[in-house]
Amino acid sequence: MNIAVVLRQVPDLVETLDIDRTGTALDWDTASWIVNECDDHALEQALLLKEAGGGSVTVVALDAGDVDNTLYTAAAKGADRILKIPLDDPTPPAPRAAAALLAQAIRTLDAELVLVGVQAHNELDGVLPPLLAAGLERPYVGVIRGVQPGAEPGTVTACKEFPGAVMARMQVRLPAVLGILGAEQPPRYVPVSRIRAAMKATQFEEPEVTVPARDARVTVRRLYAPASAARAEILSGSVSDVAARLVTILAERGILK
């Protein structure tokens, strides 16, 4: 099975995030980038599928957010090909434009299965995976925790998580795009020596893509840190007491009339 995996870079939340002078974007002089956690799981899942049933894993990423180290790490873990989509701007484009670029690159591959992290913390509403599926004109299933080779040829078995920790096992006919929440096992560790070896041995491929115009439908008007406040109230007592207090609070806030 040939699998394409999308890797995205997101701001590292361990570092203090500063807002730049415009007040509408992060200050990239102090922030740093890290691979999106769900995408890392998507890569792990792809490698597990390859190890179980053969095939190849191709990583596709936008050349944004210091992505090179992430790509070398992916190569050291076992990715067979790396496609790095060139951009004219080092910050990642908005999801719609990113999905269009990724779809163009993935179309050049003979990939039956596309795995992409179901969400990224810097995206609104996790829109990239379904947009990518739409761009590729393939079915999409999201919130997947674990994919296994299917019982029938041309299928995979995916575990989809629903609210309340309800799991569904479903057979997915390929080609398809899956939005990965978690792999069957945590992403593997790759030693630094292997990453360094990959840096010497790996050649990134740069697919020819048409860069769409920057998506202007969402405009950031103001970016700000959450203001701290002390408003928590712990409700206690019997169920009826708590319910009565809740009703009062909601009424006070003007939510209940």
Added chain:
Amino acid sequence: MHFARPIMWNVPAWAELTLYVMIPLVMIALVAGVVWRIRKWFVGQPEAGAPSIRQQLWSALRPPRLAEVLATSLFQSRLARDRFAIVMHQAIFWGMVFLFIGTALATIDQDFTNLLLDWQLLSGNFYRLFEFTLDVFGVVLIAGVLMAAYRRVVQRPARLQPRRRGISLWDSFPLLTSLFLIAVTGFLVEGLRLAEGLKIEASVAAAPADWAARRTVLEQVGFGHRLHMGPERQEAEWSRVADGGAVFPAAMAAPVGYGLAQVLAPLSVESVRSLHQVLWWLHALLAFGLIVSIPFTKAFHLVASPANLLLHVPGPPGRLPVTSEAGVRTVRDFTWRQLLQVDACTWCGKCQEVCPGFNTGFPLSPRDLVQAIGSQLLRTRPRGNGETPSLHAALIPPAELWSCCACRACEDICPVHVEHPRLIIDLRRHLIDQGEVDEGVQDALMNFQRYGNSFGQSARKRPEWTKTLDFSLPDARKQAVEYLWFVGDYASYDQRAQAVTRSIARVLHQAGVDVGLLMDKEQNAGNDVRRLGEEGLFSLLREKNTQALAGVKFRKVLTTDPHTYNTLKNEYGASPAQSQTSPDASDKAAAEEAADTNVLEGKPVLHYTELLDELICQGTLTIPRSLQIKVTYHDPCYLGRFNGVYDAPRRILRALGAELVEMPRHRASSFCCGAGGGRLWMKDTPGIAERPAENRVREALALPGVQCLVVACPKDLVMFQDAIKTVGEEARLRVVDIGELVWEALAVPEAALT
């Protein structure tokens, strides 16, 4: 009156001939067996950068090294911590050595001087001395063997119990039994020979006092057939004995043999002769059996242990050699010197006895691990035919490798210099290379890769502990300082350790020490990363720190964490050759570059206890009052066993007016807190009896009246504070860093302490 040692007394010619045929065969078997074993060592890899065998042999001839080699091999000085063991082993060793020398002298006497010169070396008073010495050392040997048997049968320490994994070599009993029987049969042979002599003497005395009659008596007992000597000397012997002289004039010099002769004398002369011949054969066959078995039994340590002591590379214990970053999968991936060490193991189990993992129920026994490698080595052919099986999984499970605290207690106590941690870390390197790591370790390694610390905290937060000081610490990147303080992760990020770090800073500030920090450019020094087996990451951290230090002006390095101290002192200045990096290790060029720009060259690295001790001794730091407390002190592994810093912390405690009560396991015998070798980041192992730190605080709690467990390592502080809570004895014992005590003595009002 001249007399000499009787040669082949009561031994028929056919037996003597058989013996002479057997001797070369036995020797050939011994040499072939030893060569078979030695060739197996060289299935291992060469040790790049280490001295060659020739260089080592040459250096072993020079006085300091010669003295060490003689002390460790001939006098087994590394056993000195166990008095029973050293007495037992010395008794067996020197007993065998003297009996061997005796046998060699007897051979020279009968096969060279007597045959060629008709003259005997073993004659007169020298013969008497020979008899006496051999009897004494025969008794010494038996005493040693009985001590060994007492230890194994009566005392039965766990370290000498049967092993978990099967091994094809026999254990000690066949060796000890054969040594015992050789000594006992030797005495009986001697006693029977002397008993016959007594009988002959009695026959001569009973005959008429007539020279001819007595000579007839001697002829009747076949005296002449027993004298293997030239006609003139034989005639002199006839005359001497016929004149009433003793058949064996040196008999009285052999107290054991003579005593046995008195006991055996009532037997008939035929019985004495037959029994003598039977036991003579048994003695010879046992000795031959022992010699032939040497390469195939525990007795091979007679070859491998001295060889290892001779070829051991003396160097800082804190510098870990690297043969391959990819580690060890099969025995062929170890170096030949490591395989020699494996064969040198005497199965004494002392490593197991001191291992913090084994002692607290972790699935690790350094003894069993070495023997598992040894068993695989035995099955390995020098010329590789087919695949050599992996050492991992079934033979050495990952859990066993991850249980090691890399505290070096095993290596330090090993009588024959086996470097167990190095074996374990080489095996760990393979697991890391394959991505097989504990979840906690993986998180820590990822954090090191990304943030340069195990906490997963931003590098920018590293100097935050300084913010609550009422003075500022200089940024060493911006101004020249005398001491560059390499603070370390725990001392910088852990909230409990931060308080200690601030105390040390205040003491240094009060003493006027010119000290600066690398601030956010400091990264973990990599000591434990290296001991986890992630060599590539260690190199990366070393490169980043080296780059950070490159532009900094300082004279000395100060460290808080003994782990940091060890690696900065021993592993940052090491050139690739010194650290024995092989040519195939990745990024050799980078390592060479780092070595070329060795920013720590000629810069002393100090632990803060060394600096505080120096300041107190010089009078720069005056302790204004005595703390009047009763304390015990825990020697951190990487400060004590790895770098020999034992006295500085104790001098500080004395200067503080503290009464120091030592724990039973102190100085080199200190018991690890369980944080070393990356264990700090691993999840608790289910099913263990207790954590090593709990074991250690219980040891401290057992000391009457001790108020404080004093530490000199931020990791110890964290581990012991947790452990004291777990055992529910927080009220009885305070875990405190020595830096905090110094600050209390300097600044805290007396009332606040009470």
